[in-house]
Amino acid sequence: MSGSERDPELPGRLLRAEQEALMPLLRAAPEDRFDLRTACPGWTVRDVLAHCGAALVRIVEGRLEEGVFLPEANAADVAERVDWPLSRVLDELEHGFVTAGPAIAAYEDGTLDAVALGEWVHAGDVREAFGMPGAYGGDAAAYALPLLVRASGRRETPRLHAYLNGAATPLVLGNETGGRPAAQFHGDRATLVRIYAGRPLVGTRYDLTGATEDELLIYR
Structure with a gap:
C-alpha cells in the first residue's frame, strides 16, 4: 500500500493518541526516572519531554522563525526549561498534544506533519528508557x-x-x-x-x- 494523499487531521489524531496513552504513565512515574538517559545523545527523559512540549507550543503560538527546529534551537529550548518544575514540563507537553493538531493541519503543504511524527518517535524514546512496551510501535x-x-x-x-x-x-x-x-x-x-x-x-x-x-x- 502507498500513502501519497495527505490527511490533514492525521497529525492531530496521532498527538491526541499519545496524550491519552503516554501522559498518564508520565504523571504516575517517580521523578527520578526522568533523569534516565535516552537514545537521543546527551538528553535525559526530561530533556526529551521538554523539547517535545516546546516544539508543539511553538507551533500553536506561531513562533516558527527560521532555524527553529535545528539542533541549536532545540538545545536552547531545553536549557530554557531546566529550572522548571517537572509538573510544568508535563503540563506544557500535554497542552501541546491537545492543541497542536489544528495548527499543523493548517499548513496545507504538510510542512509540519513530520513534527507530529517526531513527537511520536520521541514518545518511543521515553518508553524505551523507561523499559515500557510499545516503543516505536503500539496502537498509535x-x-x-x-x-x-x-x-x-x-x-x-x-x-x-x-x-x-x-x-x-x-x-x-x-x-x-x-x-x-x-x-x-x-x-x-x-x-x-x-x-x-x-x-x-x-x-x-x-x-x-x-x-x-x-x-x-x-x-x-
Missing part, C-alpha cells in the same frame, strides 16, 4: 506509519517496499530514483521506524536489501 502506529510514508517521500529517501510482520502487501515508502529497483524490508513496524528515525537497532531482527540504513534516515 496506525496513525504514524502514513506520516512516515509521506516523510520518507519529502526527505527523498529511495523507494522501499516494507513487508511488515510477513504481510503479502508492502507498505511503499520513499521515491523512485533513476530506474533503481525498490529496496525491500522484512521485519516488524517498530524496527522499520527505528531505521528511518535513526534509533538503535540492537536486538532487532530484520532483512533489508537494496538500500542502506543511512540512506533511509529522515531525521539527521
Whole structure:
C-alpha cells in the first residue's frame, strides 16, 4: 500500500493518541526516572519531554522563525526549561498534544506533519528508557506509519517496499530514483521506524536489501 494523499487531521489524531496513552504513565512515574538517559545523545527523559512540549507550543503560538527546529534551537529550548518544575514540563507537553493538531493541519503543504511524527518517535524514546512496551510501535502506529510514508517521500529517501510482520502487501515508502529497483524490508513496524528515525537497532531482527540504513534516515 502507498500513502501519497495527505490527511490533514492525521497529525492531530496521532498527538491526541499519545496524550491519552503516554501522559498518564508520565504523571504516575517517580521523578527520578526522568533523569534516565535516552537514545537521543546527551538528553535525559526530561530533556526529551521538554523539547517535545516546546516544539508543539511553538507551533500553536506561531513562533516558527527560521532555524527553529535545528539542533541549536532545540538545545536552547531545553536549557530554557531546566529550572522548571517537572509538573510544568508535563503540563506544557500535554497542552501541546491537545492543541497542536489544528495548527499543523493548517499548513496545507504538510510542512509540519513530520513534527507530529517526531513527537511520536520521541514518545518511543521515553518508553524505551523507561523499559515500557510499545516503543516505536503500539496502537498509535496506525496513525504514524502514513506520516512516515509521506516523510520518507519529502526527505527523498529511495523507494522501499516494507513487508511488515510477513504481510503479502508492502507498505511503499520513499521515491523512485533513476530506474533503481525498490529496496525491500522484512521485519516488524517498530524496527522499520527505528531505521528511518535513526534509533538503535540492537536486538532487532530484520532483512533489508537494496538500500542502506543511512540512506533511509529522515531525521539527521
